[in-house]
Amino acid sequence: xxxxxxxxxxxxxxxxxxxxxxxxxxxxxxxxxxxxxxxxxxxxxxxxxxxxxxxxxxxxxxxxxxxxxxxxxxxxxxxxxxxxxxxxxxxxxxxxxxxxxxxxxxxxxxxxxxxxxxxxxxxxxxxxxxxxxxxxxxxxxxxxxxxxxxxxxxxxxxxxxxxxxxxxxxxxxxxxxxxxxxxxxxxxxxxxxxxxxxxxxxxxxxxxxxxxxxxxxxxxxxxxxxxxxxxxxxxxxxxxxxxxxxxxxxxxxxxxxxxxxxxxxxxxxxxxxxxxxxxxxxxxxxxxxxxxxxxxxxxxxxxxxxxxxxxxxxxxxxxxxxxxxxxxxxxxxxxxxxxxxxxxxxxxxxxxxxxxxxxxxxxxxxxxxxxxxxxxxxxxxxxxxxxxxxxxxxxxxxxxxxxxxxxxxxxxxxxxxxxxxxxxxxxxxxxxxxxxxxxxxxxxxxxxxxxxxxxxxxxx
Numbered sequence: 001x002x003x004x005x006x007x008x009x010x011x012x013x014x015x016x017x018x019x020x021x022x023x024x025x026x027x028x029x030x031x032x033x034x035x036x037x038x039x040x041x042x043x044x045x046x047x048x049x050x051x052x053x054x055x056x057x058x059x060x061x062x063x064x065x066x067x068x069x070x071x072x073x074x075x076x077x078x079x080x081x082x083x084x085x086x087x088x089x090x091x092x093x094x095x096x097x098x099x100x101x102x103x104x105x106x107x108x109x110x111x112x113x114x115x116x117x118x119x120x121x122x123x124x125x126x127x128x129x130x131x132x133x134x135x136x137x138x139x140x141x142x143x144x145x146x147x148x149x150x151x152x153x154x155x156x157x158x159x160x161x162x163x164x165x166x167x168x169x170x171x172x173x174x175x176x177x178x179x180x181x182x183x184x185x186x187x188x189x190x191x192x193x194x195x196x197x198x199x200x201x202x203x204x205x206x207x208x209x210x211x212x213x214x215x216x217x218x219x220x221x222x223x224x225x226x227x228x229x230x231x232x233x234x235x236x237x238x239x240x241x242x243x244x245x246x247x248x249x250x251x252x253x254x255x256x257x258x259x260x261x262x263x264x265x266x267x268x269x270x271x272x273x274x275x276x277x278x279x280x281x282x283x284x285x286x287x288x289x290x291x292x293x294x295x296x297x298x299x300x301x302x303x304x305x306x307x308x309x310x311x312x313x314x315x316x317x318x319x320x321x322x323x324x325x326x327x328x329x330x331x332x333x334x335x336x337x338x339x340x341x342x343x344x345x346x347x348x349x350x351x352x353x354x355x356x357x358x359x360x361x362x363x364x365x366x367x368x369x370x371x372x373x374x375x376x377x378x379x380x381x382x383x384x385x386x387x388x389x390x391x392x393x394x395x396x397x398x399x400x401x402x403x404x405x406x407x408x409x410x411x412x413x414x415x416x417x418x419x420x421x422x423x424x425x426x427x428x429x430x431x432x433x434x435x436x437x438x439x440x441x442x443x444x445x446x447x448x449x450x451x452x453x454x455x456x457x458x459x460x
Contacts, residue, residue: 025114027114046085063086065082072113081099130231134179135183139179152306160186161275165278169281189234192230232274322340326368333369415449418453432447
């Protein structure tokens with residue numbers, strides 16, 4: 001090597017060292033075996049060791065990540081790879097590592113490693129968009145199927161295994177997914193949801209995997225992270241997974257296998273650290289037979305299957321849900337509590353609820369908005385529900401919410417309210433007429449009910 005070449009090399013090295021010193025992030029430059037050949041001043045502060053001590057150190061003694069040295073040796077780029085930085089005192093701190101390989105004549109000669117302190121929880125708290133609103137306490141109902149579902153979901157919440165939630169539209173699949181996340185060890189991380197049916201097919205890939213700067217016309221300058229990256233250390237909820245296009249099913253399968261993604265237009269391999277929960281109302285087995293859904297992806301998703309039953313399969317929960325939503329919308333809209341006649345309540349209990357919880361919620365909001373009195377009769381209900389009413393005579397009486405579902409007895413409640421109405425308006429003919437009007441029943445019906453009650457009570 002000539003003196004001129006040696007001088008130029010020294011100047012180039014000084015320029016590189018000067019540039020690295022301006023970078024606020026800790027930087028390590030290693031050779032192909034992982035031996036440190038250069039560090040910047042920020043790295044000295046992070047590792048709490050001088051540059052002299054850090055030089056010639058093995059990467060494995062500074063960073064706890066067996067895979068990192070493999071990526072250095074293979075010359076494989078990385079973005080946001082989770083590692084633990086090891087301080088001199090033995091303390092560990094979580095960091096994200098970005099690896100840029102160094103090649104000379106197409107041979108791997110080393111890598112530049114940039115480390116960024118993980119502030120996932122802080123960023124997560126700043127971005128309220130990815131905070132859960134529901135927990136298991138928000139799944140209301142005491143039917144055997146509801147209790148069994150909650151118990152099963154609580155058991156698997158602490159696991160990182162993939163969950164597939166199935167059930168009809170409006171049954172509350174996302175509420176269950178959020179509840180699982182809320183009870184998991186990832187609860188301090190983000191809950192990122194995406195509806196595969198609501199986003200145009202052309203945009204779904206970029207929403208899931210993100211893209212690099214200039215990846216396509218209209219791409220955001222600087223690129224954009226996808227939902228997999230946004231869900232770092234949290235949960236990714238893929239709703240309506242049955243509507244995912246076939247080519248994206250193949251890409252999703254690879255992500256589940258490799259636990260890594262690549263942005264559109266990028267070449268860096270980005271590790272994925274998110275629990276996956278998928279949901280669908282479709283018959284995936286039939287879609288597999290018809291070629292619309294990949295069988296191998298189905299079994300990757302079908303690790304822990306959960307089924308959310310429709311309302312018609314858990315009618316024991318209906319009364320509790322009706323009273324809850326009546327109070328909820330009454331409080332929200334500033335309306336007085338309302339009571340149901342037996343006929344109106346029976347109509348609601350007999351309805352098949354094809355829209356499930358979502359339809360029930362909308363119905364209660366409709367009633368609270370439009371019923372001006374404090375008594376909900378059959379005419380107060382939406383026409384779609386009234387059409388379900390049979391022509392059989394149903395003896396109406398006011399049914400207030402009981403303390404618990406198990407104590408609910410329609411006949412006992414009717415008797416108590418009729419007795420209270422008679423005591424309030426009197427036992428005269430006019431009093432009984434007013435009592436019948438207050439109860440929302442005919443005078444003839446009141447007399448029939450009183451004759452039955454008189455076997456236990458005396459009215460003079």
